[in-house]
Amino acid sequence: MNRTPVTVIGLGAMGRALAAAFVAAGHPTTVWNRTPGRAVVPGAAHADTAADAVAAGPLVVACLAHYDATTEALADADLTGRSLVTLNSGTPSGARSTAAWATARGARHLDGAIKNVPAAIGAADTQLYYSGDETVYAEHEATLRVLGGDTSWLGAEVDLAKLHEYAVGGTLLPALLGFFQGAALVTARGRTAASLVPHTAKWLAMIASVLPTLADEIDRGEYTDPQSSIGLFHDAVPYDHEVTAEAGLDVAWHEPMHDLLRRAVARGHRDHSIAALVELLREPA
Missing domain, CATH: 1.10.1040.10 (N-(1-d-carboxylethyl)-l-norvaline Dehydrogenase; domain 2)
Known part of the structure; x- marks a missing residue:
């Protein structure tokens, strides 16, 4: 079975867990971290630049500290035709502005929230929810479900995941x-x-x-x-x-x-x- 190539941007504790889950599920996985060599994910290809990492596949999952860090890291990347999923911390307004930024750069954008700790990534009951472009969710749902079995799409309003993250959190x-x-x-x-x-x-x-x-x-x-x-x-x-x-x-x-x-x-x-x-x-x- 062909597995969708995935790029993971950001290799903090959560980013490493996400990348490891994709690798374990058989997805060709390319990773990039701001500090080279600081974090290694066995089985993943480590790109020298964020732009190179983005070019490696159609699905880009960003897991950085906040939205500004995400847009800064991807500033030189060609996002045309890519599906960008943001799984960073932030606010509903940050989700809206990042969606506008991504769309202007030719990407389709899906925002998400992870409601568990890094060690739980990949478990059947780990909850993640997403909002934004429904076509991205429909196309990549099976791939995203690798990160947690309790995965859902909340709606087309891109800030709903962050709204619920604060409401639940x-x-x-x-x-x-x-x-x-x-x-x-x-x-x-x-x-x-x-x-x-x-x-x-x-x-x-x-x-x-x-x-x-x-x-x-x-x-x-x-x-x-x-x-x-x-x-x-x-x-x-x-x-x-x-x-x-x-x-x-x-x-x-x-x-x-x-x-x-x-x-x-x-x-x-x-x-x-x-x-x-x-x-x-x-x-x-």
Whole structure:
């Protein structure tokens, strides 16, 4: 079976993982890195310039730090007729401007987001999503699915992948801080952080199970039949202070959340679903 030749631009930890996955799947893979020789991908051809790497195949996957780094790296490359897939960090506006830049240079552009760590690249449940030129996605879907089995196209608006990256990724730091706080709490009592892992994982699974109900409440704008009310969370704030003060923890990161709860109660949302907080978040700061 003929495999589409792929070029990978950028060989950080994620870029190396992407290139290695293409090589393992039998795709002729050409790579380029800003610092020659700093990163090696066995089985891949290492180009001297980004322009040479781009010339090696029809599908170019850029995995650099941000959009400006991508456009800078590809400034001298001939993108005419190439399919450019950007898998870098950035914002929705960056995705839009990069799409315009790529299109003006004769490329078809697809933007994407990787929702996992480098070690998970190639796994059946690794999630990636894309937005932009549907013809690029349709033509190269099988090749892109090499990077993760949970691969989808969100729509023709090129900034949708980045929009979803921020919308989904917004849960990461708060969830990790919650775990770190719990780890600080139990280790202060001589227990291990590892002892929390099975219980926290079960808790996160419970949270996942209620997301469809909360999303439905938000989509309908109807919060009057709550499973968990804002008042329940609001009234637990003193307990947060008591437990963490007893352990001597710095939990200043709680205050913006507590303030949001106080404002929601003041607005008359005490007996409404916790999902009603979205109404306050929709207001400009």
